[in-house]
Amino acid sequence: SLIPVFQKTTASLCNLCKRQFTVCVEGNIGSGKTTFLSHFKKFNNTTVLQEPVDLWRDVGGTNLLKLMYEDPARHAFLFQSYVQLTMLQRHTYKPPLPYKIMERSVHSGRCFIENMKRAKLLSNVEIMVLNDWYEWCTQNTNLEIDLIVYLRTSPTVVYQRMKERARKEENSVSLEYLKQIHDIHDEWLYHQTLFTVPAPVLVLDGNKNLKDMIIEFENCKNQIFNRKI
Numbered sequence: 001s002l003i004p005v006f007q008k009t010t011a012s013l014c015n016l017c018k019r020q021f022t023v024c025v026e027g028n029i030g031s032g033k034t035t036f037l038s039h040f041k042k043f044n045n046t047t048v049l050q051e052p053v054d055l056w057r058d059v060g061g062t063n064l065l066k067l068m069y070e071d072p073a074r075h076a077f078l079f080q081s082y083v084q085l086t087m088l089q090r091h092t093y094k095p096p097l098p099y100k101i102m103e104r105s106v107h108s109g110r111c112f113i114e115n116m117k118r119a120k121l122l123s124n125v126e127i128m129v130l131n132d133w134y135e136w137c138t139q140n141t142n143l144e145i146d147l148i149v150y151l152r153t154s155p156t157v158v159y160q161r162m163k164e165r166a167r168k169e170e171n172s173v174s175l176e177y178l179k180q181i182h183d184i185h186d187e188w189l190y191h192q193t194l195f196t197v198p199a200p201v202l203v204l205d206g207n208k209n210l211k212d213m214i215i216e217f218e219n220c221k222n223q224i225f226n227r228k229i
């Protein structure tokens, strides 16, 4: 199945809540989204949906992430189409707990598509097809986002973290590429001049070290759990 077994929980079912309070965590590659999500795994009222990177690495035995970085002009369309599908699966998954926290969203996929458009790695017609799918899905399905947490992090910091993490597929990713992805996220969520922003945005400083980030996460937790749908 395309949908993996999500976080198992022993918490009681939330029969009374009409729907979840949904948070999407956004930010550059290496900005700390996974660390943020890990922090929330310990609360039994929250479903944490990590990004399906492992699915992208093994689509019936094919590593689409690797292909995309090796030859973006040839494979970016295929990769981004699949990212869109796996994100929509996560948006429409309705876990029986009051809070749902997702890594990224179908919306941030557009940042990568925008970058490939600027770099002319996708053709106009490829962009049009991805965009038509996006528009159709956002207009005809209920994606229900209540809050975006933006881990705003400097490109040099994420570059360093990416190098330390050393994900095999990302060894060709340059500081320049991370700057471009940062600028597009900033245009979208910080300056709010690029695409529609689908929910209120909470900006966190993602440059801090782990100990200080935990304090930010705790503040954020209080804000999330005190909000009403």
Ligand code: DCP
Residues within 6 Å of the ligand: 027, 028, 029, 030, 031, 032, 033, 034, 035, 051, 053, 065, 080, 083, 104, 108, 109, 110, 112, 170
């Ligand atoms: N990616 C992409 N296009 C997308 C989504 C992701 O090209 N629409 C790529 C960029 C990365 C990999 O997939 O090489 C995973 O990127 P993320 O930023 O989503 O996840 P990270 O694991 O890097 O996040 P973090 O380090 O913040 O936890």
